[in-house]
Amino acid sequence: MASETNNPSREDQSPSPPPQPPIAQTPGPRVTRLQEIYAQALARTLRANSYANFAACFPTPAKHVPASLENVWRQLNAKLEESAKAEFEEILVERDAIAQLNELDRLVGEARARREAEATAGGGDTDMDGGEKIPPHTLPPDELFRAHLTPQLEKTKAVLDGKIQITETENLELAQRVQAQRAEIERLLAGLETVVADVEGAAAAATEYGCENNLRKDAMQMDEEVKAVSEQ
Incomplete structure (x- = not known):
């Protein structure tokens, strides 16, 4: 009985802060856009390595065994594309890029929702000029960039x-x-x-x-x- 009196129960203790929601590993908008940009850049690189350019580097095989040379060119491009995609995926995993970019999407989404809610409610502090003072962390990256760059440009x-x-x-x-x-x-x-x-x-x-x-x-x-x- 004494132990029960001196030691508070688990229900009386202050609960620990709730854990952060897990970051989804499914590619979000920014990850998807990054993958699209990389795929486009890789495709342009492979197009630059056309068979005509490749054959110009090996004129003798291109003249006597063009079919074999074209087969080598196709295998080389396929190997290059496979290696580039594999290295890109390894970089995404090593840098934890998917989770980081998804977290950025979440933060930006929350900031936009908070800004829209404040604008709808008409609340928020006002500055000395009578305008609404918006916390900097709620602004999107492009507005923050312009805010830092505008004084220097002026x-x-x-x-x-x-x-x-x-x-x-x-x-x-x-x-x-x-x-x-x-x-x-x-x-x-x-x-x-x-x-x-x-x-x-x-x-x-x-x-x-x-x-x-x-x-x-x-x-x-x-x-x-x-x-x-x-x-x-």
Whole structure:
């Protein structure tokens, strides 16, 4: 009786926390998608190892025993496909990938259900701006990724905007300098045309003066000859 009084029964003891539900080993959505992606990649790899490419590496057997070479090629591709699939399955088992990805599916599903329930109930805390504050662990991976990446992208965008603004200012100054140089060139060309016109006028005047000077010399010579005849 004393032992029964001093020792509480099992029913009076606090029960231990319930065990976590076992993680299903049946491939879930993410495991299925991973297997599909791997199968597609393997199929593309095998297609790249076509018989034409394989035969190009062995031209002599391809010419003399093409059937045998094609049989070797088929066996090689089959062995490669079998080995690749076996290694992939071994990696899934070693890394416990099926259980881990199924657990991720479960967590994401719970987070989405919790978020939808909070949105439906209209509850949740509000932040300083009056918006609803959502716990980070309830967000899906893509939103968490954007939340971490957005500040860095905004900072990079601000730096790039500053560089673009500086470049635009430099381009504007360069355009103004080019326009000023173009105006100066046009002014110099106009002055050069004036100088050329003056030189051409001077050359014409010099030519005319030279003709008149020759006529004067001829007239003076004729006067001297007339004077010499009259004196005789």
